[in-house]
Amino acid sequence: MYALYYSPGTASLLVHWLLIEMDIEHELRLVDMDARAHKSAEYLAMNPNGVVPTLIVDGQPRYEAAALAMYLADRHPDAGLAPALDDPQRALYDQWMFNLASTLQSPLRLWWYPWDLQADDDAVRAGAQARIEDACARLDAQLGAHGPYLLGERLSAADFYLTMLMRWTRKMPKPAHEWPHLGEFARRMKARPGFATLYQREGLSEWA
Ligand SMILES: N[C@@H](CCC(=O)N[C@@H](CS)C(=O)NCC(=O)O)C(=O)O
Known part of the structure; x- marks a missing residue:
């Protein structure tokens, strides 16, 4: 339990x-x-x-x-929700989990908690926003070319992670769901009964 x-x-x-x-x-x-x-x-x-x-x-x-x-x-x-260690898609899954943690969650933390850096909050937020928008653009391109999920046709824990992080951008100047493929992805994930x-x-x- x-x-x-x-x-x-x-x-x-x-x-x-x-x-x-x-x-x-x-x-x-x-x-x-x-x-x-x-x-x-x-x-x-x-x-x-x-x-x-x-x-x-x-x-x-x-x-x-x-x-x-x-x-x-x-x-x-x-x-x-996770390819097994010997599954050909495992490396891709690991890649996305760590990529989301480092390139999206990490700057999102700074957006929500700019004082973490004990520097000028507005400057920290501006830097975080640029990194978040860059990450969103790359994720949008990925989903557009190889979606509908991060592992293509296969749903994985990485998609739930991405959805949570997208949710955190909802009050940002350009929320993640405004990118077309990310927006479609979020609609699909939010339609899940869970x-x-x-x-x-x-x-x-x-x-x-
Ligand atoms: N790397 C940690 C970060 C967790 C995190 O930043 N949690 C936030 C809420 S989203 C929190 O507890 N903030 C309270 C604080 O930092 O004082 C994780 O992914 O579990």
């Missing part, structure tokens, strides 16, 4: 959505970020970075959303 420490709409959304999609039994533990529960000694003992998500796996706290997504998809292969379940459980309404 897994237990997910989560906060609505944050990086925990990827893990929560996958738990729903893969029909894996789990318990949800809300982290009250307004009360800074993620900075409490109790939480930091599980996740010293003081961020969500944390997933309890076999009694141990584990963190990093992308790593958790890969772990769950590998551990529950019947769901078919997305409605996720929104209902997390009490979300924006970007529905």
Whole structure:
């Protein structure tokens, strides 16, 4: 049994959505970020970075959303959301997971938390925006040429990850869904019944 420490709409959304999609039994533990529960000694003992998500796996706290997504998809292969290690598409899948983490999630973190760098917030946001838009343009081209998913016809955990990151751009000057192929991709992902379940459980309404 897994237990997910989560906060609505944050990086925990990827893990929560996958738990729903893969029909894996789990318990949800809300982290009250307004009360800074993620900075409490109790939480930091599980996740010293003081961020969500944390997933309890076999009694141990584990963190990093992308790593958790890969772990769950590998551990529950019947769901078919990760090519096996000897599958020809595995290298492509690993590529996209790490590419999304480094070229999209990383600047998105700076957009939402510019003070992380302790520099001029507007300048940090401008730099982050440029990197995010460059990444979106490349992803849009990829989906246009080799879609409809990141692995072509095959849906994988990477697509859920991309959808979550696209959601985070919704208030940016140019949201990711405004690129045509990314927009079509998001519509397809949002039409999944699991997305409605996720929104209902997390009490979300924006970007529905
Ligand atoms: N690399 C981490 C980043 C997680 C992260 O940045 N979570 C944000 C919410 S989306 C958070 O907890 N922010 C609170 C803080 O930084 O104080 C992951 O992917 O799990």
